Each structure stands twice: as C-alpha cells, then as structure tokens.
Amino acid sequence: MKETGIIKTEALTKYYNRGKANEVLALRDVTMDIRRGDFTVLKGPSGSGKTTLLSLIGCMTRPTSGTLFVEGRDISHLPERFLTDIRRKTFGFIFQQFHLIHGMNVLQNVMMPLYPTDIRISDLRSRAEAILEGLGMSKRRDFPVQGLSGGEQQRTAIARALINDPDIILADEPTAHLDTALSDEFMAIMRDFRQKGKTVIIASHDPLVYEKEYIDLLVEMRDGQIRNLCCNSPDR
Amino acid sequence: MSADKHINILDFTIQSLLRRKFKNAGIILVFSFVIFIAGSILFLSYSFKREAVLILKDAPELIVQRTLAGRHELIPEKYAEIIARFPGVSDVSPRYWGYYYDSLVKANYTVISADRSLQTSNRLFRGQMPGEGDFGNAAIGRGIARARFIDIGDDVSLIAADGKVMDFRIAGIFESESELLTSDLIVMSRQDLSRLFGFPGGVATDLSVSVSNETEAPVIARKIRDRFPDTRPILRSEILRTYDAVFGWRSGLILTLFAGAMIAFIILAWDKATGLSAEEKKEIGILKAIGWETSDILEIKFWEGLVISLTSFLTGIILAYLHVYFLGASLFAPALKGWSVIYPEFRLAPFINMYQIATLMSLTVIPYIASTIIPSWKASITDPDEVVRG
Amino acid sequence: MRRSSFFFLYVFFCLLVIGAIVFWSEREGSRFIAKSPDLQEITAVLRLTDISFSHDARYTRHPSQADLFSAFQDYPGSIDHFPSGSVTAPPDFSLLSTRITVRKR
Numbered sequence: 063m064k065e066t067g068i069i070k071t072e073a074l075t076k077y078y079n080r081g082k083a084n085e086v087l088a089l090r091d092v093t094m095d096i097r098r099g100d101f102t103v104l105k106g107p108s109g110s111g112k113t114t115l116l117s118l119i120g121c122m123t124r125p126t127s128g129t130l131f132v133e134g135r136d137i138s139h140l141p142e143r144f145l146t147d148i149r150r151k152t153f154g155f156i157f158q159q160f161h162l163i164h165g166m167n168v169l170q171n172v173m174m175p176l177y178p179t180d181i182r183i184s185d186l187r188s189r190a191e192a193i194l195e196g197l198g199m200s201k202r203r204d205f206p207v208q209g210l211s212g213g214e215q216q217r218t219a220i221a222r223a224l225i226n227d228p229d230i231i232l233a234d235e236p237t238a239h240l241d242t243a244l245s246d247e248f249m250a251i252m253r254d255f256r257q258k259g260k261t262v263i264i265a266s267h268d269p270l271v272y273e274k275e276y277i278d279l280l281v282e283m284r285d286g287q288i289r290n291l292c293c294n295s296p297d298r
Numbered sequence: 299m300s301a302d303k304h305i306n307i308l309d310f311t312i313q314s315l316l317r318r319k320f321k322n323a324g325i326i327l328v329f330s331f332v333i334f335i336a337g338s339i340l341f342l343s344y345s346f347k348r349e350a351v352l353i354l355k356d357a358p359e360l361i362v363q364r365t366l367a368g369r370h371e372l373i374p375e376k377y378a379e380i381i382a383r384f385p386g387v388s389d390v391s392p393r394y395w396g397y398y399y400d401s402l403v404k405a406n407y408t409v410i411s412a413d414r415s416l417q418t419s420n421r422l423f424r425g426q427m428p429g430e431g432d433f434g435n436a437a438i439g440r441g442i443a444r445a446r447f448i449d450i451g452d453d454v455s456l457i458a459a460d461g462k463v464m465d466f467r468i469a470g471i472f473e474s475e476s477e478l479l480t481s482d483l484i485v486m487s488r489q490d491l492s493r494l495f496g497f498p499g500g501v502a503t504d505l506s507v508s509v510s511n512e513t514e515a516p517v518i519a520r521k522i523r524d525r526f527p528d529t530r531p532i533l534r535s536e537i538l539r540t541y542d543a544v545f546g547w548r549s550g551l552i553l554t555l556f557a558g559a560m561i562a563f564i565i566l567a568w569d570k571a572t573g574l575s576a577e578e579k580k581e582i583g584i585l586k587a588i589g590w591e592t593s594d595i596l597e598i599k600f601w602e603g604l605v606i607s608l609t610s611f612l613t614g615i616i617l618a619y620l621h622v623y624f625l626g627a628s629l630f631a632p633a634l635k636g637w638s639v640i641y642p643e644f645r646l647a648p649f650i651n652m653y654q655i656a657t658l659m660s661l662t663v664i665p666y667i668a669s670t671i672i673p674s675w676k677a678s679i680t681d682p683d684e685v686v687r688g
Numbered sequence: 689m690r691r692s693s694f695f696f697l698y699v700f701f702c703l704l705v706i707g708a709i710v711f712w713s714e715r716e717g718s719r720f721i722a723k724s725p726d727l728q729e730i731t732a733v734l735r736l737t738d739i740s741f742s743h744d745a746r747y748t749r750h751p752s753q754a755d756l757f758s759a760f761q762d763y764p765g766s767i768d769h770f771p772s773g774s775v776t777a778p779p780d781f782s783l784l785s786t787r788i789t790v791r792k793r
Contacts, residue, residue, distance in 0.1 A: 117683035122587055124681075142679075143591060150589030161584045165317030170310075174585070177306040178594035183690065186306075222588065305692050312691040350739050352724045356732040363753065370753075393735050397746045406743050408750075414733050422726045427733075439740070472730070479727055481740040482749070504753075506735045537737055537752040544741075544751055605695055612702035619709050623716075647720035648713035 067131060068230065068261055069096040069119055074128035076114050076286075088114040090286045091128070096263065096279065098229075101256045104265040105272045106283035112265035113234055115283070119263065120153050120232050121145040133229075150175065154223030156233040160215045162207040162222075168194065168214075169203045172221040186225075193221045197251070213244040220251060230261040237268045245270045307594060311601040325566065326610050332563045333614025333662060334621070335556045338630060340654045341622040343549040348649040350541040353479055354534070358506035359515050361393075361532040362522055372501035377526060381507060384525075386518055388510045392502030394488050396495050398456060403445045409495070411488040412437075422480075425450050425470030432487045437470030441481030456484075459496030466490070507531075552630050567669055574673045582674060586682035595678035596671055603667030611663050615655065623648045 076089040089111045096102050104112040117123050118130060121137060124145075129138045132148060140148075162171045172190040194200050197217045202210065207218060216236065223231055231252070237245035245268065252262050253276055264271055272280055275294070282290040315322050362381065364373040375392050382390040395410040415427045428435040436454065448454055450468050458464050472480035491497070507522075509515050512534075519531035553560075582595055621627060623646060730736070738750040 114683075117681075120683075122681060122683035146586075146589060146591045149587075153589075155587060157587070161580075161587070163314075163581055163584060166313060170313060174310070175588040175590075177310045178303055178590050178597070179306070180302045181306070182302060183306055183309065226589065305690070308692040308695065309690055312695060316691075346741075349720070352721070353727050353739055354731060354737070355724075356728040357737050358735050361737060361753070391735070397749070406746050406749065408740070408743075410734055410736075412734055416729055416733055420726045420729055421723065422730065441740070475723060476727055476730060478739050478741065479730055479736060482743050483734070483740070485734065532737075532752060540752040541739070608699060609695075612699065612706070616702060616705050616709070623713075648709075648716050649720075650710070650713050 067095050068098040068100075068133055069263075070094075070131040070134075071118075072129045072131075074115070074118060074125050074130060076111075076118060076123070077126045080126060088286055089118070089125075092286075092288055094281060094288060094291065096261065098261055099256065099259050100261055100263075100278040101253070101276060102261075102263045102279040102281065103272045103274075103277050104263065104281045104283055105267060106289075107267055110283040111286035112283050114286070116232055116234055116263065116265045119230075120155060121149045150179075150226060152229050154226065154228035154231045156216075156219050156223050156231070156236050158235040158238050160219040160239075162215060162218055164208045165206065167204050167206050168199060168210070168218050168221075171207050171218055172225055175222060175225050190221070190225055193224050197221055212239050213247070216240060216244065216248060220248075228260070230263065231255055233262075233264045233266075235266055235268075236264060237266060237271055242270060249274060304597065307597050308601045308605075311598050312605060314598070315602060315605065322606065325570075326606055326613075328559070328563050328566060329607065329610030329662075329666070330614040330617070332560055333611050333658070334618045335552075335559060336658055336662075337615045337618030337655075338622050338627060339549045339552055340658060341618060341648075341650065342627050342630065342646070343545040344651045344654060345622070345646040345649045346545050347542060349478060349647055350545075351538055354537060354541075357534050357537060358393075359509050359512055359534050360507035360519055360522075362505040362507060362526075363530045363532065364504070364526075364528055365530050366528065371528075372497070373504055373529070375500050375502055377529070378502075378505050380525065381505065381522060384518060384521055386509055386511060386514045387507055389508040391506050393504050393506050394491050394497070395503050396491070398484065398494070400445075400456075405442075405445055406482065407442060407484050408482050409484045409486065409491060411491045412485050413488065422473045422476040423470060424473060425468075427470050428485060428487050428490075430487060431489060433490060434465065434467055435469040435486070436466035436490075437472070437483075437485040438468055439472045439480040439483040440474045440477050442484065443468075443471060456494060458494045464490070464494055567666060570669060570673075574677055578674070579677045582677045583680070583682050583684055586678065592678045595674065599671045599674045600667060603670035604663075606670075607663040607666040611659055615658075619648075622646065 071092050071094050074089060074092040075087075078084075078086040078088055092111075092115060104115060106112050114123075118125055119132070121132070122145075125138050129136055131137070132152060137145065137148060163174065166174075169187070169190055172194060173186050176186050191200070191203065194203060197220060199214065199217050199221060202214055202218075207215060210218065216239075223233075233252070236248055240248060249271060252264065253274075256262050256276070266272060278294055280290075280292040280294070281288055282292070362373065362377070364371045364377075373392070378390040378392055381387060391413070393410075395408065398407045398409045399405075400407060412427055413430055415429055416423050423437070425437065426435065427437050438448070438454070443449060446454060448468055450471055452468050454466050454468060455463050456466065466484075466486065470485070472483065486494070492499075507518070509518055515533055515535075519533060522529055522531050585595060585598075586592070621629065626645065737752050740749070742748045
C-alpha cells in the first residue's frame with residue numbers, strides 16, 4: 063500500500079528572526095520525501111534543525127524559502143486559516159514537554175483539540191474514552207494532569223494526538239523524560255500505529271528510538287542540513 | 299452552520315475559568331459590587347428626580363421673596379395688590395409659613411397655613427383641613443404623628459413666640475403615601491400661625507404668583523424685580539433645577555465615597571488587560587499547536603470576558619434594584635437624605651431609565667470584554683511552533 | 689449537565705428576574721402616577737415648593753427658598769452644596785455632665 067510522497071520537501075530553508083541581530087539559520091536546503099506509512103526518525107544533536115523540520119512539516123510555521131507538500135498539496139504559501147485546518151485534520155502532535163493544560167483532567171485534555179469543531183460533545187467524549195481505554199488510561203480519566211506520572215502524561219499526550227484520527231503522527235523527543243521501559247513502551251505504541259498504516263515521524267537523539275530495526279527512514283541531521291538518509295524498507 | 303462549536307468553546311472557557319476559582323470569583327464579586335453601587339445611584343437619583351418633577355408639577359409658578367441686607371425678610375402684603383395688576387398675572391396670594399423647632403423630639407416642623415381645602419376625594423388626606431379662622435385645629439404629616447405618637451383627635455402643644463403654650467387638636471392627617479411631600483408639615487389657620495410665630499400685621503412670608511401663560515413667567519419675574527428691587531422671584535423651573543443639582547450633588551457624594559472601589563476595579567481590569575501571564579501565553583500556544591485557530595482563541599477570550607462581565611452586570615443590577623426599591627436604599631440613605639429625626643418613610647416609585655442602564659452596561663461589559671480580548675490578540679497570532687521549541 | 693448550560697441557565701434566570709422587575713416597575717410606576725394628581729393637589733392647595741426630603745436642619749428643608757445660610761441663596765440650581773453637617777448628626781452632648789457655674793464677684 064506504499065505510494066509516493068505524503069510529505070515532500072524541496073530546498074526547505076528556515077530562518078528565525080530574519081533580518082534581526084539574533085538571526086538564526088535553522089534549516090538549510092532540506093529536500094526529502096516521506097511516503098505514506100513510513101516510520102521516520104529524524105536523528106541529530108540538539109540544534110541540528112530536527113525540531114524546526116518537524117514544525118515545518120506539521121504546518122506550525124512557514125518556511126522562509128523552499129516548498130513543502132503535504133499529501134501532494136503545496137502548503138508553503140497557504141494562509142494561516144488553512145494551515146490550522148490541515149494541522150487539525152492531518153497531524154497529531156506529541157511534544158517533548160507533553161504540553162498538557164494544567165488544572166484540567168485527562169479526559170478534557172484529550173478532548174481539547176476538537177472543541178472548536180462542530181462535533182457533538184457526547185460523541186467527542188465517547189471517542190476520547192475509547193482512545194484512553196486503548197492506552198490503558200481509563201482509570202485516570204478524571205485525574206488532573208499535573209498529578210500524573212511521566213508515563214501517564216505521555217500517554218495522555220498520545221491520546222490527545224489521536225483524538226482527530228490523524229494520518230501523520232509527529233513526536234518531538236518523546237522519550238526525553240522517560241526511562242527505558244517507558245521509552246520501549248512508547249515505541250511499541252508508535253509501531254502499532256505504523257502497523258495500522260499511519261505515518262510516524264519522530265525527532266530524537268535517543269538510541270532507544272533510532273536504533274529500532276523497524277524504522278523505515280532514518281534522517282541524520284546536523285547544522286540544519288541532512289547528513290545522511292538511510293532507508294530500511296526493501297522496496298525503496 | 300451549527301452552534302455546537304461555539305458551545306464547545308464556551309464549555310472549555312468555563313472549565314478554564316473554574317481552574318482559578320477564587321481569582322475569578324473575586325473579580326466577579328468586585329465587578330458586581332461596582333455595578334451594584336453605580337446602579338443603585340442611577341436608580342435612586344433618577345427615581346427621586348422623576349418623583350420630584352411629578353410632585354412639584356403644580357407648585358406655584360413664581361414665588362416672590364423679599365430680601366433685606368441679603369437675607370430673607372417678610373414681605374408686605376400690599377406688594378401682592380400691585381403685582382396682581384401686572385398684565386399676565388392671574389393670581390397673587392400671600393404664603394404664611396415658617397419653621398418650628400420642637401425641643402421635645404429635637405425636630406424641625408414646617409408650619410404652614412392653608413386658605414383652601416383639599417377635595418374630599420383626595421385619598422392622601424384624612425380628616426379636616428383647618429381653614430381661614432379655624433382656631434385651635436391642625437393637620438399634621440405622618441412624620442410628626444410618628445415622632446409624637448399622636449393621631450386624629452389627639453392634642454399637641456406648641457410654644458408660641460411669646461412663650462405661651464398653644465394647644466391644637468389634630469383635625470386631619472396626611473396619609474403615609476404622601477410623605478415625600480408632607481412628612482413634617484403642620485397645617486393651621488393663618489390666625490393661629492400669626493400668633494404662634496408672632497407675625498406682625500400686614501406681612502406674609504412670601505408671595506405665590508400664578509401666571510396665565512407659563513412661558514411668560516421669566517418676563518413677569520423681571521418686571522417684579524424692576525418694580526420691587528428688594529425682591530427675589532423664584533421660578534418653578536428653577537425649583538426643579540435645584541432638585542437636579544441637589545440629587546446630582548448627593549449622588550456625587552456617594553460616588554466619591556465609593557471611588558476607591560471603582561479605582562480598585564479599574565486597576566484590576568487594567569492589570570488583566572496589560573499583563574497576559576507567561577502561563578496563559580503558553581496555553582494559547584498549546585491550543586494553537588493542537589489545531590485551534592486564531593479566531594477560536596479569541597472566541598475563548600470573548601466568552602471569558604462575557605461570562606465574567608455579564609454575570610457581574612446582571613447580578614449587580616438586580617441587587618441594586620432590590621436594594622433601592624425593596625430595602626429603601628439602606629446603604630446610601632444617610633448620605634442621600636441626611637440625618638433627621640423625622641425621617642420621611644417613603645418607598646420610591648420604581649422609575650427606571652432604560653437608557654441609563656444601557657449606558658452603564660455598555661460602559662462596563664464592553665470595555666471588559668475588549669480588555670480580555672485585546673491583550674491575547676498578539677499571543678494568538680504568533681506561530682505555534684514557539685511552544686514546540688519550548 | 690454541561691458547564692455552559694449553567695451559564696445560560698443563570699443568564700436566563702437573571703433575565704426572568706429583570707423581566708419581573710420591569711413588569712413590577714411598570715405597575716408601581718403607574719400606580720404612583722395614578723396617585724400623583726392627589727399629591728399635585730396637595731402641592732397646589734398648600735402652595736408647596738419643595739419635597740420633604742431632608743429636614744436635618746431648617747436650611748435643608750426648602751432648598752429652593754432663600755433663607756439664612758440657604759444653599760441656593762443667590763442662584764437657584766447652582767451647583768452649590770449643603771454644609772457638611774447634613775450627612776452626620778451632631779454629637780450628643782447630653783451625656784456629658786458638664787456644669788457651668790457662674791460665680792458672683
């Protein structure tokens with residue numbers, strides 16, 4: 063079922079604070095191609111541009127130059143409203159710091175991405191409950207998120223990323239705050255998604271992540287550029 | 299187009315407000331209090347003004363006082379005959395009245411003489427009005443009846459100017475619904491009044507002038523002043539203006555007393571408006587990163603402002619109404635009425651000026667909503683990747 | 689129940705109360721207007737010029753009429769103000785057992 067280019071970049075370049083004294087060139091001339099269903103890992107030290115690339119792919123910011131295709135559509139020049147729409151429909155994010163909203167319980171945090179849509183709240187709730195059930199988090203449903211353990215926060219974040227049933231799951235340093243057992247558990251969940259045909263893109267410099275044998279595409283980055291592309295899948 | 303989305307966002311907003319229960323409850327409390335104060339003042343002064351205008355509708359069109367060395371002085375009755383001949387003047391009658399200090403209850407009464415009687419159908423008066431030559435009878439207001447524990451048929455003793463005691467039989471009493479007008483009145487015959495106060499013959503307290511065409515009243519007033527330079531005519535329109543000023547001043551006093559609360563609230567709102575906390579900024583970033591649009595974020599802020607300000611406004615205005623019309627404005631009464639032994643016990647007629655209420659609403663609810671939306675504007679238009687990069 | 693429903697319910701409740709208030713005000717206001725001819729007759733017959741509002745002192749009883757220390761002595765309607773004594777009552781000295789003795793020389 064593999065087809066071409068769910069994500070495609072051409073000479074993608076990103077400056078931060080362009081034209082100011084603190085100008086940073088975060089990404090330079092990145093050209094790559096991720097196919098539907100690929101398990102991709104962006105590997106590199108901090109500051110190598112992997113988070114920037116992840117943000118660009120996830121439509122959270124726009125490239126300074128170059129083009130980015132998501133599902134065959136050039137989104138580099140789309141207005142913000144459309145980017146938000148794509149972000150909401152296509153991507154699920156798992157952040158390094160989890161970025162859960164404190165003071166709210168697990169269920170509310172999971173439901174959060176779909177509040178500003180016309181979904182009926184009861185449908186949304188049952189969907190969130192089903193996802194939490196699948197992640198073994200049902201018993202923590204009404205627990206305020208700041209009281210959860212690291213692993214539980216991680217799983218809440220995963221559940222939140224899944225609430226919109228995304229095609230692509232993006233994770234930024236997901237194992238940075240987890241021990242080995244929890245990291246392996248996380249990777250197992252991600253592998254599960256890939257089995258279900260979802261595209262997974264993880265930025266990490268953790269060997270527990272990038273040394274997994276089931277990775278399809280390993281992108282090694284340094285100084286905002288791709289150093290090495292390494293494909294594991296047989297048909298590539 | 300379904301409303302689900304907006305209700306979902308409202309749900310989220312209320313959930314988010316509940317996280318800082320005490321802070322937001324505090325804001326609602328202070329906000330309601332400010333509305334309560336401002337609303338009470340608006341209700342009170344507007345009702346008073348409306349009532350004063352209605353009650354004094356048939357007050358004398360023109361009162362002519364005489365002044366001597368800048369002070370009020372009794373006016374010779376013969377002035378009346380001359381003024382009555384002015385073109386446009388339909389009637390001139392002398393008024394005899396004065397103040398009586400009752401040392402027993404430490405209160406001032408207004409003693410006044412009547413030369414006409416009320417119609418028997420008048421529901422606000424019971425008994426007999428002492429007319430011309432009706433010796434030893436008096437009609438009193440409810441305030442005096444309360445202070446002296448007397449009613450129709452009882453006797454009341456007053457001490458005349460010559461030190462002798464004068465006894466009066468209470469022949470009539472004003473009903474309590476007229477208290478705003480009659481609470482401290484004692485009505486007696488002109489002859490009794492002259493004896494009580496020791497009026498010299500041929501003078502009155504002042505003259506009441508009726509004119510055939512009210513628009514001409516200022517012209518007649520000027521003519522009176524030209525003819526009698528020692529007089530001071532007072533127009534009915536000026537009386538009503540006086541009441542405007544009195545209530546304006548009294549409400550201003552209350553406003554000053556509560557200015558502290560207002561300022562505290564403005565500071566609070568200003569603080570909210572200018573300082574979006576780092577945590578709030580982060581939350582906005584998170585929401586954007588997980589797929590909320592800028593307009594959705596602003597909608598949260600709109601609901602946030604609306605929930606707080608509308609709740610406070612409605613609560614405050616309802617409490618203000620209950621306070622003014624059911625509890626007799628007990629919080630402000632001392633500043634508004636002054637202290638007094640014969641307190642008029644009246645219930646204000648609930649005249650409401652919708653325009654004033656709408657103004658109060660637009661001056662509080664809308665700025666508050668604006669002050670919650672505007673500061674989050676900048677935070678909500680930044681790219682969400684700033685959150686991701688932490 | 690949804691949290692938003694509580695908000696709507698509260699607003700609805702307040703509007704109901706306000707509706708009742710407006711209704712009640714209309715009724716009471718027109719009742720006052722209905723009895724105002726009687727009040728106006730009293731005003732006309734006794735030729736009254738002021739409402740019996742504050743009689744803490746004589747000069748506050750008829751603010752529109754000139755009197756010694758009257759507030760609106762010279763210009764009716766001017767933004768003058770009452771003496772500050774109008775807000776609080778004078779202190780009660782009757783409890784002080786002060787005796788004034790006058791000695792003959």
